[in-house]
Amino acid sequence: MRVLIIEDDQKTASYLAKALKESGHSAEIAEDGDTGLAAARSAHYDVMIIDRMLPKRDGLSLIRELRAEGCRTPALVLSALGAVDDRVQGLRAGGDDYLAKPFAYSELLARIEALVRRASPEESAARYVVEDLVLDRLSHKVMRGGQPIALQPREYRLLEYLMKNAGQVVTRTMLLENVWDYHFDPQTNVIDVHISRLRSKIDKNYDKTLLHTVRGAGYMIGTSAQ
Amino acid sequence: MRNKLVKTSAFRLSVVYVLVFGLTILGSVVYIHWQAQSFISRNIDDAIDAELKGLAEQYRQGGLGSLTRTVAERSLTPGNSLYLVTDASGRYEAGNLRAVTPELWNVIGRVQFAYRRPSPTGDEMRLAIANVFRLEGGYRLIVGKDIQERREFEALLRHVALWSLLAVAIAGVGGGLMLGRRLLARIDAVTQASDAIVSGGLGGRIPLTGSGDELDRLAAHLNALFDRIEALMTGLREVSDNIAHDLKTPLNRLRNRAEAALRQEQGEAAYREALQDTIEEADGLIRTFDALLNIARLEAGAHSTSFETFNLGDVVREAVELYEPLAEEHGLTMRIDDFGPLPMCGEPRLIAQAVANLIDNAIKYASGEQAGGSGAGLTIAAAESGPVIELSIADRGPGIAEEDRDRVLKRFVRLETSRSQAGSGLGLSLVAAVARLHGGTLKLEDNRPGLKVVMTLPRGETERWQERLAAE
Numbered sequence: 001m002r003v004l005i006i007e008d009d010q011k012t013a014s015y016l017a018k019a020l021k022e023s024g025h026s027a028e029i030a031e032d033g034d035t036g037l038a039a040a041r042s043a044h045y046d047v048m049i050i051d052r053m054l055p056k057r058d059g060l061s062l063i064r065e066l067r068a069e070g071c072r073t074p075a076l077v078l079s080a081l082g083a084v085d086d087r088v089q090g091l092r093a094g095g096d097d098y099l100a101k102p103f104a105y106s107e108l109l110a111r112i113e114a115l116v117r118r119a120s121p122e123e124s125a126a127r128y129v130v131e132d133l134v135l136d137r138l139s140h141k142v143m144r145g146g147q148p149i150a151l152q153p154r155e156y157r158l159l160e161y162l163m164k165n166a167g168q169v170v171t172r173t174m175l176l177e178n179v180w181d182y183h184f185d186p187q188t189n190v191i192d193v194h195i196s197r198l199r200s201k202i203d204k205n206y207d208k209t210l211l212h213t214v215r216g217a218g219y220m221i222g223t224s225a226q
Numbered sequence: 227m228r229n230k231l232v233k234t235s236a237f238r239l240s241v242v243y244v245l246v247f248g249l250t251i252l253g254s255v256v257y258i259h260w261q262a263q264s265f266i267s268r269n270i271d272d273a274i275d276a277e278l279k280g281l282a283e284q285y286r287q288g289g290l291g292s293l294t295r296t297v298a299e300r301s302l303t304p305g306n307s308l309y310l311v312t313d314a315s316g317r318y319e320a321g322n323l324r325a326v327t328p329e330l331w332n333v334i335g336r337v338q339f340a341y342r343r344p345s346p347t348g349d350e351m352r353l354a355i356a357n358v359f360r361l362e363g364g365y366r367l368i369v370g371k372d373i374q375e376r377r378e379f380e381a382l383l384r385h386v387a388l389w390s391l392l393a394v395a396i397a398g399v400g401g402g403l404m405l406g407r408r409l410l411a412r413i414d415a416v417t418q419a420s421d422a423i424v425s426g427g428l429g430g431r432i433p434l435t436g437s438g439d440e441l442d443r444l445a446a447h448l449n450a451l452f453d454r455i456e457a458l459m460t461g462l463r464e465v466s467d468n469i470a471h472d473l474k475t476p477l478n479r480l481r482n483r484a485e486a487a488l489r490q491e492q493g494e495a496a497y498r499e500a501l502q503d504t505i506e507e508a509d510g511l512i513r514t515f516d517a518l519l520n521i522a523r524l525e526a527g528a529h530s531t532s533f534e535t536f537n538l539g540d541v542v543r544e545a546v547e548l549y550e551p552l553a554e555e556h557g558l559t560m561r562i563d564d565f566g567p568l569p570m571c572g573e574p575r576l577i578a579q580a581v582a583n584l585i586d587n588a589i590k591y592a593s594g595e596q597a598g599g600s601g602a603g604l605t606i607a608a609a610e611s612g613p614v615i616e617l618s619i620a621d622r623g624p625g626i627a628e629e630d631r632d633r634v635l636k637r638f639v640r641l642e643t644s645r646s647q648a649g650s651g652l653g654l655s656l657v658a659a660v661a662r663l664h665g666g667t668l669k670l671e672d673n674r675p676g677l678k679v680v681m682t683l684p685r686g687e688t689e690r691w692q693e694r695l696a697a698e
Contacts, residue, residue, distance in 0.1 A: 085532055102512050104505075154547060180548055184579045185513060188586055193551040216502075 001046035001116055003027045006036030006062065007078065008054050016049065019105050033057025040066055045073055046119075047112045052079035052090065060093040067094035074115035078103070087183060106217035110169040117165060128163035130221055133202060133210055135163050144202055154179065155198050162211065162221040171218035195219055236409045240402020244395055251394060255387035263380065270371045274357050277307065277369050282359075290365060294320040297367075306372035308341070308354055314364020323368065330368060334358050338373075353377055412441050420448060428456040461525050472514050480507040517652040524576070524659035533686070538568040538577065538615055542608055545581040553589050553604060558621075560585075563607035568615050571686030572664045580660040583653040584619045584679050592623030592676065613684055614666070620678040631670040657681065 003020050007013040008031050017027040028045075030036035033054040040048060040062075052059040063075050077095035079086060090098040096115050099108060128135045132145045140156060142149045151159065157179050162170055172191040176182040199211045212220050285293040297309045301322035309321035316326050329339050336357055342349045356370025412435075419432040431452060432445040487500035546562050553560045570577075588604050608617045626634055634654060654668075657679075661668045666683040 088532075100516075102508075104509075180544065182548070182578060182582065183575060184582075185516070186548075186582055186586055188552065188590065190548055190552050190586075193555050194548075197551050 001025050004039055004045040004048045006030045007051040008032060023109060033062050037062050046116050048073055048075045050075050050077055052077055063094040074119050076112055107171045110171045113168045114165050130163055130166045130210055135160055149201055158198055167222040169214045169217045169220045234406035234410055236406035237402045240398055244398030248391055248394055251391055259383050266376050270355060274369055274371055278357055297321050308370035310368040312366050334360055416445050423452055428452055469518060476507055476511050480504055517656060521656050521659045524663050532573055533571050535569055535571050536574040538570045539565055541574055541578045542581055545585055546606055549585045556589055559603040561603055561605045565608045568608055570615055570683055576660045580657040583657050587653050588619050588621040592621035614682050615685060616682050618678055618680045620673045622676040625675060625677040626670055
């Protein structure tokens with residue numbers, strides 16, 4: 001995918017661009033708000049990574065401007081401000097996700113991949129299918145190999161989120177935010193326990209493992225672990 | 227000092243007061259004087275007219291002889307009436323006036339004049355008013371009244387007015403000065419005390435006189451202000467001390483580890499491990515930093531603007547649901563008391579974080595070896611009690627010794643026993659900060675055995691809750 005990085009710190013920007021290229025994506029860098037705005041207008045990108053505090057034009061006003069012009073490219077806001085209300089401001093300005101600095105690259109990559117996917121039409125599919133695992137979003141039923149699997153409501157939402165991002169890494173904080181709406185780091189492995197419970201229901205009695213742990217990053221549902 | 231005194235509002239007020247009061251007194255004295263004068267003049271005129279009329283009657287009926295007789299008779303009665311009857315040449319015929327002065331002789335009608343009156347201390351000059359009447363044959367009848375007393379009364383009135391005005395002015399200005407000086411002295415005391423407090427590290431407080439007047443109230447307000455500033459300063463100092471300690475130590479560890487890895491040639495696996503450790507150490511640092519910043523922001527009250535009405539019951543249930551599998555994995559059962567909707571006004575995300583932190587703590591510390599046995603578990607209860615909601619999380623772990631309970635809640639104070647535990651160790655401080663932000667409290671109690679954490683949160687303004695319930 002094509003990523004536009006609008007970030008004034010050259011080291012961060014070039015590190016991000018390098019890491020994205022290594023992950024098989026292409027990245028371009030704009031070092032201030034005005035250049036970033038011009039770049040976003042002139043070419044099509046799949047996703048934008050926008051630092052909140054930029055020279056010439058701050059990140060939030062840049063997003064507001066782009067959204068007003070009808071640009072729908074998903075945007076992830078990067079910021080050193082990580083409190084609850086800073087986040088709300090970022091999302092209100094038209095950002096699609098918010099990540100506080102400092103962050104792990106794996107977290108950023110997982111989030112922008114989720115953003116790109118969310119922008120695609122698959123998002124609104126009525127059924128998510130991974131191999132023989134099927135999640136029906138209308139009836140809220142889950143089947144594997146034709147066998148119904150009974151899930152608790154929260155387990156269902158966890159699986160739904162994982163399957164929506166099938167084939168992509170989902171981090172623990174992404175799960176906390178999207179499944180529990182918790183915007184803080186609980187510091188213990190609460191999510192891991194929920195995942196292992198879910199795993200025991202959807203994977204335990206089957207030959208092929210679908211729910212994988214990605215070391216140092218998070219989880220992924222799909223045919224193979226990377 | 228003098229200049230300052232004159233500038234005080236108390237002095238200015240008393241000057242204005244003296245002016246207004248003095249003018250009022252002056253006005254009333256002038257009015258009384260004028261009224262009294264015209265009243266007395268009228269009386270004298272009437273008396274003279276009445277006597278004249280009576281004597282004229284005598285003259286008409288009995289002629290000059292009868293008149294002189296009556297005049298001589300009346301002259302004998304003491305009083306302030308004056309009489310004189312003269313012939314055409316001004317020679318004395320009868321009356322108590324001995325001589326005709328030229329001003330009396332040349333005038334017909336009303337006249338004011340001075341006359342000599344014998345008294346025990348010798349003759350004295352007195353003022354009088356008279357009516358001069360010419361009779362047939364050049365005779366004159368003079369009827370008058372002594373007005374010396376009236377004059378003296380008027381002079382007395384003027385004196386009284388002058389002196390009272392003077393007294394009012396002196397008392398007013400003097401009182402104003404005294405009041406101003408008293409006020410100034412007290413304000414100076416307050417100013418000096420606050421100067422001393424500001425320059426002396428915010429330690430002291432302004433002494434109160436105990437009178438409860440407005441200056442005392444002002445001093446009490448200033449003291450409250452100093453308390454708040456001192457608390458904020460102490461907080462800031464604690465934050466910086468803790469940043470120094472909690473961030474420098476792991477930073478140093480991180481640096482040492484990187485240095486050690488660089489020092490000798492190693493295989494890729496060893497480097498990889500060293501880098502992995504570095505990342506973990508950095509993550510720990512970030513968490514500590516976030517926690518410190520969050521607490522600082524909470525202490526500054528930065529979130530109180532985003533308060534909303536929400537159901538605390540739901541927040542607690544969700545947190546319990548999140549931690550339930552983890553507790554189970556640690557061999558703990560979580561028991562949640564049945565409670566209905568608990569509406570409160572606050573920041574739900576912060577409350578959720580606080581509740582999650584408390585449960586997290588309880589699981590972390592209660593799942594040790596001491597916590598075995600049938601009673602092992604967490605009990606979470608919440609209930610409304612008056613204007614507050616009491617939320618308690620009780621465990622069966624080792625608990626916290628009584629003497630440490632207050633200390634552990636103080637900002638950034640950590641028990642040595644918990645320093646070795648995973649996490650930033652700031653969880654409880656954060657919970658206490660969240661409780662304080664909502665105007666609530668956090669208390670640690672003995673659960674015999676174990677620890678019972680009680681968070682008391684005021685419900686706040688939740689009147690819109692009913693509307694919301696109805697809308698849903």
